[in-house]
Amino acid sequence: DTGVSQDPRHKITKRGQNVTFRCDPISEHNRLYWYRQTLGQGPEFLTYFQNEAQLEKSRLLSDRFSAERPKGSFSTLEIQRTEQGDSAMYLCASSPGTGGWETQYFGPGTRLLVL
Amino acid sequence: AQTVTQSQPEMSVQEAETVTLSCTYDTSESDYYLFWYKQPPSRQMILVIRQEAYKQQNATENRFSVNFQKAAKSFSLKISDSQLGDAAMYFCAYRSAISNDMRFGAGTRLTVKP
Numbered sequence: 001d002t003g004v005s006q007d008p009r010h011k012i013t014k015r016g017q018n019v020t021f022r023c024d025p026i027s028e029h030n031r032l033y034w035y036r037q038t039l040g041q042g043p044e045f046l047t048y049f050q051n052e053a054q055l056e057k058s059r060l061l062s063d064r065f066s067a068e069r070p071k072g073s074f075s076t077l078e079i080q081r082t083e084q085g086d087s088a089m090y091l092c093a094s095s096p097g098t099g100g101w102e103t104q105y106f107g108p109g110t111r112l113l114v115l
Numbered sequence: 116a117q118t119v120t121q122s123q124p125e126m127s128v129q130e131a132e133t134v135t136l137s138c139t140y141d142t143s144e145s146d147y148y149l150f151w152y153k154q155p156p157s158r159q160m161i162l163v164i165r166q167e168a169y170k171q172q173n174a175t176e177n178r179f180s181v182n183f184q185k186a187a188k189s190f191s192l193k194i195s196d197s198q199l200g201d202a203a204m205y206f207c208a209y210r211s212a213i214s215n216d217m218r219f220g221a222g223t224r225l226t227v228k229p
Contacts, residue, residue, distance in 0.1 A: 042219030
């Protein structure tokens with residue numbers, strides 16, 4: 001069990017560029033979540049996958065955001081045409097499918113800065 | 116919608132002393148889960164303790180314990196024998212039994228003085 005990993009850890013981009021982040025959940029966790037955390041605040045839910053199916057999306061997930069989990073393992077979060085307001089920490093979490101499903105384990109996050 | 120409130124933006128405790136962090140939440144549901152997560156500076160969020168709403172007994176994990184008052188919708192965290200390594204942001208979180216998002220409070224920054 002190597003924990004949830006995220007890549008990259010930091011990303012600086014210019015406004016209008018596209019960025020993509022990757023999340024590798026804990027092995028055999030079939031539930032995966034994305035959150036956004038701005039400075040001084042708690043994380044805010046973005047979206048949820050069960051296996052490869054995206055089952056829930058927050059209203060925070062505008063049409064510039066897209067998330068995928070094609071094979072039910074790793075997931076990607078893409079932001080198109082980035083805006084300065086997208087600057088935040090993007091957190092990924094995973095949880096088991098059955099026993100202990102309610103507890104989410106978080107990765108280190110990807111810190112995005114949009115200039 | 117469920118909301119989580121942490122009314123203490125910052126708290127301070129002397130090493131080896133006890134500190135209690137407050138959390139209240141608002142929900143109309145009867146089945147849910149509550150969590151405390153710790154986020155050290157520039158490090159990832161770690162689960163500290165969790166509580167199932169259907170359990171009356173308060174959860175404990177070594178030096179960490181909670182005071183869960185379901186009727187009052189209160190979920191405080193007590194840290195005993197505080198250590199320097201306890202310094203971090205602490206987030207209270209709520210998860211419904213029927214939804215997949217977790218709602219977080221704004222956090223309490225805990226400082227431990229040597």
